[in-house]
Amino acid sequence: MAELSRPEVTISYSDQGDGATVALLHGHTFDRRVWRPVLPALLDAGCRVVRPDLRGHGLSSRPDRGYHVSHHAGDLIALLDHLGIERAAIAGFSFGGGVALEAALTHPERVAALALISTTLPDRPFEPIFMDNLREVARTIRSAGVAAAMAGPWLSGPLFARSFTRPGVREATLAIVRDFPGAEFLAAERDRVERGWTVPERLAEITAPTVVMVGEHELPGFRGYADEIAAAIPGATLDIVPDRGHLLPLEAPDAVARMIIGLARP
Numbered sequence: 001m002a003e004l005s006r007p008e009v010t011i012s013y014s015d016q017g018d019g020a021t022v023a024l025l026h027g028h029t030f031d032r033r034v035w036r037p038v039l040p041a042l043l044d045a046g047c048r049v050v051r052p053d054l055r056g057h058g059l060s061s062r063p064d065r066g067y068h069v070s071h072h073a074g075d076l077i078a079l080l081d082h083l084g085i086e087r088a089a090i091a092g093f094s095f096g097g098g099v100a101l102e103a104a105l106t107h108p109e110r111v112a113a114l115a116l117i118s119t120t121l122p123d124r125p126f127e128p129i130f131m132d133n134l135r136e137v138a139r140t141i142r143s144a145g146v147a148a149a150m151a152g153p154w155l156s157g158p159l160f161a162r163s164f165t166r167p168g169v170r171e172a173t174l175a176i177v178r179d180f181p182g183a184e185f186l187a188a189e190r191d192r193v194e195r196g197w198t199v200p201e202r203l204a205e206i207t208a209p210t211v212v213m214v215g216e217h218e219l220p221g222f223r224g225y226a227d228e229i230a231a232a233i234p235g236a237t238l239d240i241v242p243d244r245g246h247l248l249p250l251e252a253p254d255a256v257a258r259m260i261i262g263l264a265r266p
Contacts, residue, residue: 001059004075004082008066011075012059013052020112020264021048021085023076027094027118029154029180031058034093037253038260045261050088052079054096056183067184068191069095069122069199073102080110089264091115091256093249098122101199101229104206113263114210114233117256118218118246119225123198127221133157138185146182150174162217162245169250203232210236211259215244215251222246 004011014032022042024035032051042049053060054072076099080088089112092100097119104111126134133153140149155164155174164170210233214226230238239259244251 004079006075006078009055009063009075010061011052011055011079013050013079015048015050015083017043017046017048019046019048021050021088022260022264023050023052023080023088023090025052025072025076025090025092025096025099026054026057027096028184029057029150029177030093031176031179033058033176034247034249038249038257041254041257042260042264045257045265047261047264050079050083050085052076054099057180062181062183063187065187065191067187068193069098069102070106070193071191072099073106076103077107077110086110087112089113089115089260091117091260091263092119093117094246095120098199101203101206104208105199105202108205108207111208114206114208115256115260115263116210116212116226116229117248118214118222119212119229120222121200121225121229123200124225124228127219129158130219130221133159141182141185146180146185147178149182150177150180159219159222159246162215163247163251166244166251169247172250173247200228200232203229204234206233209263211239211263212236213239213241213248213256213259215246215248216240216242217245219246 026034031053056062090100097116136153137149212226212230230236
């Protein structure tokens with residue numbers, strides 16, 4: 001596996017294939033492995049696929065601070081610079097979608113297209129049922145360790161409940177999140193990034209072709225993010241995947257791959 005060393009963090013990544021570049025950003029507690037079911041179709045379609053592990057995840061390093069979406073977006077742009085990639089289609093799953101939105105607003109010249117899958121919306125609060133679950137995960141990490149939190153409240157929480165009715169999805173998820181190091185939860189201090197704007201109020205500035213994909217049975221809060229983003233970004237398309245939940249790269253990899261290929265190779 002290749003690495004990019006930055007002053008405060010080392011980013012581990014995979015770089016495969018040739019052609020139009022797609023950068024795939026995973027969600028919180030996951031790593032690049034969540035894209036494995038999608039990867040073969042992208043490579044067969046002639047895409048170059050870059051899959052970083054976000055800082056604090058997978059094989060990337062675990063700094064004591066720096067987990068705001070702006071830090072992750074900075075890592076992404078530094079990786080594109082490192083690889084000599086001027087523009088890429090950015091596909092973000094869950095928290096990775098929030099990172100993709102940040103990159104599209106702060107470095108629009110680098111983003112050729114946006115694929116936002118089960119995405120978060122930075123600067124919008126989580127719905128209470130999900131926020132309560134995150135608090136329980138944090139308490140369990142502090143009291144019993146990261147592994148106990150991942151196997152316990154995280155996997156049994158509301159975000160994945162519908163997804164886990166699909167064969168093999170729970171097992172595939174556990175195989176990834178059991179390796180989550182919990183760096184953000186254990187950070188020395190909370191990130192405080194002061195700026196005079198929010199992502200929601202600037203969505204209309206995004207000009208990159210955008211598809212927002214969400215499962216039919218997604219949590220209401222995440223479905224609300226999808227609706228808001230699709231309505232605010234000019235020309236964006238909302239794609240609702242029938243009978244699926246939050247974990248679309250694992251539940252519906254063919255649909256996800258087709259959508260990304262359509263954006264990367266219009």
